[in-house]
Amino acid sequence: MAAQKPSIPSGTRDFGPVQMIKRNYIFDTIRGEFRKFGYLPLETPSMEKLSTLLGKYGEEGDKLLFRILNSGDFLAKVPEDKLAERDSMSVSPIICEKGLRYDLTVPFARYVVQHRNEIVFPFKRYQIQPVWRADRPQKGRYREFYQCDVDVVGSKSLLYEVELIQIVESVFKKLGINVTLKINNRKILYGISEAIGHTDKMTDITVAIDKLEKIGFDKVAEELLSKGIDADGIRTLKPILELSGDNRVKIGILSEILSVSKTGMDGIKEVLSILDYVDSIGVDLDIELDLSLARGLNYYTGAIFEVKAKDFAIGSICGGGRYDDLTGIFGMPDTSGVGISFGADRIYDVMEGLELFPDVSKLSTKILFLNFDPASERESLKALRSLRNKGIPSEIYPDQAKIKKQMDYANKRNIPYVGMIGEDEIKAGMITVKNMENGMQTCIPAEEIVNYNFE
């Protein structure tokens, strides 16, 4: 067979050992916190029926689905005219029945509906799996990437919002990243639009609030006018746009303006209740009410969350909110849920940028035994057996190669210690341990190797 120069599809990545150890450090930390709060693991298939996926992510999303070609004679069922017209758009649903999952939310909703009779509600689940999007690849945007989602469905209790906030607190504390949690509430945004008589302009208003800092009030007012919001509305909006200070100060001002909107006041009550819980528990996290926060506005119905790293410039590293109709699209209405998703790739970039990862060499093999001769090899294998029984990652060089070559291998692999059992050591029942960082050698009784402090 001719030699091929191998490569991988654009937008995908290999994760070599060093990256994997770091990635696993993130996943293990996140998973560990999810578990502490009683969330249970779930995995769904990589491929879903296209009927499950299509129409759930908007027209643009449909285009970004990776579709899987039907097996066998896939062209057999395509009508003559569609083939003749080369109508890719209408041929694709005929030759593909399955697609790769685009996110973890729709498969979760599908799972809940499909297994509704076995599930105990409230159902607390976490899911850490890759998703695929046929996006144009670019820096920081991949066609295959992991999502780490944690959700609870089947309860409207605000205690779950509070629980998710505590998870945010503990995950980022564990990872060593200083963060701000921004919160908002879709009901407040609706209340604002109601207060100015434009419930249809919720998105425009949120975008305007977001732009205030950059372009100033006059420009924002201009923009709002052009969107059809009148001078009266803009006057009402002014104090909201200029809201600043402490969360409770903001809420005080908002309460006056939104007193005309029942929904708005409900939203304020929710935010207040969450803040009260968080204070009473003593959650150690910067929380900021941010009315410009609107992620997934069409989707969330209550709380909206977003997490930003304080010391590193990058988009949000975690976000989510409450949705009241996740499962309605699959015929199971009125199931309220709340969830957040951690962005593993961005968290990785933050940790790399701020040098927050623990030393990788400490997470893998601790000691490599040199292989001098058959007798040395035999004693090393014995030592290895007891080290491994104690859970200490350890190895032996596989051949009786030149010592320089063996040492080079330890260095290149970043193995922090080298074990040596030569003739003298065998006679004395000892092992010489060399610290590869500072060159120091220690000679210890062979049976003490399992108690050696490999730092």
Place this chain on the structure above:
Amino acid sequence: MAAQKPSIPSGTRDFGPVQMIKRNYIFDTIRGEFRKFGYLPLETPSMEKLSTLLGKYGEEGDKLLFRILNSGDFLAKVPEDKLAERDSMSVSPIICEKGLRYDLTVPFARYVVQHRNEIVFPFKRYQIQPVWRADRPQKGRYREFYQCDVDVVGSKSLLYEVELIQIVESVFKKLGINVTLKINNRKILYGISEAIGHTDKMTDITVAIDKLEKIGFDKVAEELLSKGIDADGIRTLKPILELSGDNRVKIGILSEILSVSKTGMDGIKEVLSILDYVDSIGVDLDIELDLSLARGLNYYTGAIFEVKAKDFAIGSICGGGRYDDLTGIFGMPDTSGVGISFGADRIYDVMEGLELFPDVSKLSTKILFLNFDPASERESLKALRSLRNKGIPSEIYPDQAKIKKQMDYANKRNIPYVGMIGEDEIKAGMITVKNMENGMQTCIPAEEIVNYNFE
């Protein structure tokens, strides 16, 4: 939107919480042992270029690849005549450039060649990821399943065969499964065919050895004759077919017959050397030289391994061997490697069948606090905070619902303990802990909850 009755593609599976906890128990155990032996994690993309995958698994394998439809106007590039002829076979490579990975071996080979200049050889890697095959789904055969591979490339040292045997020993000891490790060597099989003058009939001979127990020597001889092996050859083969007893007895007999074959004698030397290592280390594992073992005969060049569960009837649960030309297909010849793969699905079935899984309730939430009223909720949230800080999975019922409903929830979730902080407990600074299995209640000082023995 109209309600859809959701389901998943045939041959795929959802893994709910209980299955996931058990599956993770298997994966974590396997991963833990891989790490102890110094193997490093690797992950490759789910999709590879079809040029990487095609031709690597035989004609049948090519058909079983899941292909991913090109994005956009995929029909644009298809020649007129191929569309008109509805020639699915020749159209598919034009409309699909990517496929889902079929195993972890080819992507590993691709990775090694692509990253040869960064890799430190011998390169010890493990990889635990799903693979996809468009096989006809049936009991125990899925279109998406996990493989757990551990390989080392870039060394011919038999110490790695020995290391893999030790991994087999420790993984199955940890999981509690009694196993037999069958070993064979492709060089011995070649030697046998050479001894009877039919190096072209290696597969037929191996199949014949395999059938001996079932159909007896006469029938096997008949079959071999029909395959073109003459009476002389069958006479030479007889003592090999009837080989029994201890591994070293078998090797003694084999050595006489194979003395005419250099390759055969090399194979015997390898097996002997491996057995010597294993004995000297004291590996506690039933190892059986089995000449009928021929998995991947076209692929392996030295040792062949297979693991069978002793107490449960199922196919092999782990297998592998040495290959001398893994990376040749990608233009990097002479890179020897050896590896094994653990079959997570079958291991799951064995553990389920023999009831070897630890109690799932012990692996998830330990205690649920009942929610009596706002004061009880507040104190419970405090207790939860300290429990979670100590890493103990714990929850609170999210509403002040009827106590029966809250208790039901704990029962259905299999949560082993319930925490109660009522008026009396608050006054006394105590928590009442109820064991849900035996109904026993204990009252302890609130600050002692973190030291409670949740078994």
